[in-house]
Amino acid sequence: MRASIEEYKAVEDAAMKFVKSVAEGKSCYAKELFTDEAVLFGYLDGKLEHGSIEQFYENVDTTGSDANFKARIDVVDVEETLAVVRVLEENWGGRVDFTDYLLLMKMDGQWKCVAKAYNQNSNTIQK
Numbered sequence: 001m002r003a004s005i006e007e008y009k010a011v012e013d014a015a016m017k018f019v020k021s022v023a024e025g026k027s028c029y030a031k032e033l034f035t036d037e038a039v040l041f042g043y044l045d046g047k048l049e050h051g052s053i054e055q056f057y058e059n060v061d062t063t064g065s066d067a068n069f070k071a072r073i074d075v076v077d078v079e080e081t082l083a084v085v086r087v088l089e090e091n092w093g094g095r096v097d098f099t100d101y102l103l104l105m106k107m108d109g110q111w112k113c114v115a116k117a118y119n120q121n122s123n124t125i126q127k
Contacts, residue, residue, distance in 0.1 A: 003078035011075050011083040014111035015102060019071045022092055025064035027057035034113045042098075042118035045126050056116060063093040081106045097121040 014033055021030035030053075038053035049055055068091045076084040083104040090097050103115040 001080060003080065003083075008075050008078050011078050011085060011104060011111050012073055014104060014113070015073045015075070015085045015087060018087060018100070018102065018113070018116075019073060019089075021060050022089060023065060023069050023071065025060060027060045030057065030060065033111075034116075035107075038114050038116065040116040040118070042100075042116075043120055045120070053116065066091055066094040068094070076101075083111060095126070096124045 017029040017033040021027050034053045034056075039051065040053055040056050041048075041050045043049070044059070070090040072088040074086040074088070076086055083106075085102040085104060087100040087102065088098075089100065092098055098118050098120055100116060100118040102113050103117075104111045104113050106112075
């Protein structure tokens with residue numbers, strides 16, 4: 001059953017915590033979104049990152065903010081307890097463009113992210 005428009009808005013608001021963390025270079029907002037057990041998978045500058053979401057928090061906190069950072073949130077699908085969100089990022093840390101997919105579950109009435117997978121645009125890879 002398709003979720004209501006209000007539920008789509010709730011998922012978008014949850015994903016905004018991810019964007020706010022990256023935009024401000026502060027993982028504290030993302031920590032409200034991700035479960036402690038959340039995982040991440042993706043390639044950063046050609047090197048596979050996988051495992052705990054703690055790696056993402058460290059990247060956010062050490063990279064910091066950039067005034068030219070831009071992001072777009074697309075809520076791809078919302079079911080009763082499951083949602084998929086795509087986040088387009090440009091100029092993360094002043095140089096990287098990403099496409100992120102966030103898998104969210106509704107737990108105790110709140111949308112929480114359980115997994116993050118991403119692609120770094122090949123024209124922004126530094127080796």
